[in-house]
Amino acid sequence: MTGNGNKIGAVAVVGGGIAGVQSALDLADMGFKVYLIEKTPAIGGIMAMLDKTFPTNDCSMCILSPKLVDCSRHQNIEIMTYSEVKSIEGEAGNFSVTVHKKPRYVDIEKCTSCNDCVDVCPISMPNEFEKGLSERKAIYKYYPQAIPNAYVIDKEGDDEHRACINCMMCVKACKVGAIDHDQVPEDIELNVGAVILSMGAQPFDPSVKKELGYGRYPNVITSMEFERILSASGPYQGKILRPGDMKEPRKIAWIQCVGSRDWQVDREYCSSMCCMYTAKEAVIAKEHNPEIEPTIFYIDIRSFGKDFDKYVDRAKNVHGIKYVRSKISEILEDKGSKDLILRYEDEAGELHEERFDMVVLSIGLGMTEGKKETMQKLGVEVNDFGFAYSNQENPVALVKPGIFMAGSFLEPQAIPESVMQASAAAAQVGALLREARGTLATPRPVYKERDISGEEPRIGVFLCHCGTNIGGKVDIPSVVEHTKSLDNVVFADENIYTCSEDTQKRIVDAIKEHGLNRVIVAACTPRTHEPLFKKSLAEAGLNPHLLEMTNIREHCSWVHEDGEQATWKAKELIAMTVAKSRHLEPIPTSTVEVTQKAMVIGGGVGGMTTALSLAGQGFDTMLVERKEALGGRLNDIRFTVEGIDVPKLLSNLKSKLEGEEKVTVLTGSKVTSISGYVGNYEAKIDTPDGEVEYTHGVVVITVGADEHIPSSYGYGTDERVVTQSQIEDYLAEAKPEEIALGETFVFIQCVESREGERNYCSRVCCMGAIKNALRIKELNPRAEVFVLYRDLMTYGFWERFYKQARGLGIVFMQYDVGRKPEVEFGEKVSVKVWEPLLQEEVELEADHLVLSSGMAADPNHDELAKMLKVPLNEDGFFLEAHVKLRPVDFSTRGVFLAGCCHGPKFIGETIYQAQAAAARAATLLANPSLEAEPNIAVVDVDMCSGCKTCISLCPYNAIVSVTEEIDGVEVTHADINEGLCQGCGTCVAACPSGAIDQRGFKDDQILAMIRALGACVPGGGE
């Protein structure tokens, strides 16, 4: 295997969790061959085990599954499961990676996932995916939607459980001969140009914390176990039961920070995601059963992410979840009832005892000994916490060139951060292996399309149980029967998970076997899985647009209590879809040329990084900055605690930009207009030297955010009151002798933040206060510093600075939003604050009052948002396509975002997000053409009267009037540009002659649906 020059156009991605999956997909789309190496029998990682994701409560499996399926179907990705990397030799551009592959004893290619083997297997053992809450057989599938969708035989077992006994029953049961008990382990050598490590971290095992009783009391469980309990495909089919006696618990307590922020177990960091998943678990529990009374015991609520504060507010105020700020000292079990008695101290130091039916421990993530060993073997440098060492100036690069990393392998973190880092790592690989791109990739498969013209509609309907999500409410078998009775339906069948890989095979087979020429999938919303099913149609030789979906989950089973009514509604909805389906037509694929150039708007650290990354990957880039100088907020940041030398970073970025001939920098310039669409944008830029026009294929928005200027606590009227940036400016220059003994600094956190109009956390201000406080102590250890805070957001490894600050005598005092500090100005600034421990008001005499007012979005962004037709959220930050899985994309194809304009964040976070945006942009720019929007409007020239009504209505100026000679007659008619039309359908509804139709939403299709509904009667079929 060779690449171009010495560099190999292949990449090893180690770890198949969400981070690994994202890196693999990005790289494969960029034109690299990817080996995705996963230790367990299936990819998906921890995300596959989660029930829902915060803050949108999206079903985790539902948003993850399409990505997993994409991985398994991508022609450039080879998934290697049950495999571990033994060694990495060589250097950047050319590594040799040795992979140890354990025998699975099942041939993935042959296995049809029929379950016959499982039925006959006599051995039962605890199911690790279900955290031991249920059992599995010795031959098993890792989880129902597993990719690869095949079984595996456990021949190892554990100390207490016997595994496969070689009875060979499964061999006899397997009709396709997929089982091979003689498989042996293999060592496979891979030649790759780069490696990405995304091996994750492990949930904490709380049994070492004896006082919590985990492992001794059956009704004390971990949050991971609770996720499985919530899951419809979990051990109790989504019913909330306590494992001790299968009773429905009413009072449930969550205990946060178990195995996090805890020196006793040598984990002095925060795991970052537990506060939010705890809120989510409590909310979802309450939704499952409104009788449940959740109580959350916490130290700080770290709701530092985008829209997290609003989520927690809703949890408290709408869902009535009780929050108690307290550390639990002990849990006892009532032997008879198996209830749990919690002993805790409240904020005033008073002792309480409270009885709960079940206790959930919110466990954090950490590195196990085994993982640490592997890291050592692979030469990964580790930090004080046992995680991979990461340099904040390029967080995803390992010290060794050519090796990158992403996800919780670096630091415990939630899904969006993992996804961004995964894309960031892909961007750097893309730059490193730029010359080898495409050398080992396989071109996208082209399927031959069957011509269905002249055929009678032959409709096949696939109905999904979605575990119990649909099937638990809707009587699927009766809907299948009803569907079969509809005209033109020649096939109808039900599946547990229609989105699973094996069902895709079944769909393909059914299309061929029954000669189907229309397919309906009645399952979830088309917004998630439609592309997946379309692919299946294409594989079977059908035009993908002959697919229709009926949403019987979000719009039916999930929103209607009554099973009978839901069943009836499902029948009617399907009847309507069948009516539409009869009129479906194939839609030809047209392509759009792509100008392989980018424009980056905003020249702060995010914009500069994005531009450099794009140029590094080989794409011409224009970087436009409004101000005279590049750098944005970097110009205001004087020092950091995480080891970034800001002035040096800025000058480095600037000189790299100067040396990069693929980047054109325009400062003091403003984008005045952008027209066009993905692949073909045309911008006008106002520069000091006049107007510049620029043609490009993608846009990245990195316009940042500013410090919010406060108006409370006497800011602006008394000069002793300053903002964080102002104190930072002062401290950066201050000499030790300038700070007097006993000089007092009081910081107030969350000023005009996390409430009212600015109900969001700015993520960086707690660390900002600590950074400045540490500096004060460094200048004069005998100065006094007080930090008045609501919740201290020193998430992740920032926690260490919080500890350091406390060690140096910096005083942290918690205040409640209902009882804010009060300020009076005299000789000193007197700050009165309620001290909960003492239960009295304390008065601080401050020389300096520092307000942490957070960040605010620039109101001017509205203009840019409108120009690019991308949304802003309530707080004025840009709103990405999906908060979890598409954190740097917009729903508008071709536009991306990074940095503080997405939400406040630290420098290191902006850097990897900017690289991620560059990676996502590169997946579009890497190809000279793209497939065009299918649902565009088309004009029937014969019917068009040439009235021009449509022309003035089209929001994209996609329609022009043309006059031509047709059959000797001069005709004036409307003409729609395929590249410009975005498929809104405005012109269709407006056309007085009915001459325009929208592909996929044609008049006869919609009217057929209406007619079908007219024929329905409540309570029965057609």
Add this chain to the structure above:
Amino acid sequence: MGEFEPKIVGFLCNWCSYTGADLAGTSRIQYPPNIRVIRVMCSSSVDPIYIVRALMEGADGVLIGGCHPGDCHYINGNYKARRRVVLLKNILGTLGLEEERVWIRWVSASEGQKFADTVTEMVDTIKKLGPNPIPTRWDI
């Protein structure tokens, strides 16, 4: 089934209202099962003929759901939709139909609750109005 159960057709735009209805689902917010959703790309693609046709076919109410003003994925389709619905409502009277049978509402992708509330409210209103008086199967 004793009580009158209205039949409602909902034309929801793909980007906001349909997604909002999805969110009602993911958040398990319950609402009456009387609505049948037809997904369209934008509220502006709802031809008044669809609305009239639905009423002729016996729908007791029609809901058009679009993005909030200013949020339309296609810039301003929702304004165009609103204009058409206002015009149409004027004509409904001449057909002997109450204009409260046709609703246009803005529901964003994050307003699952609002979608559910809208449907609930609409079902109540139309229950009070009673069944659509136009005989079904009366072709226009």
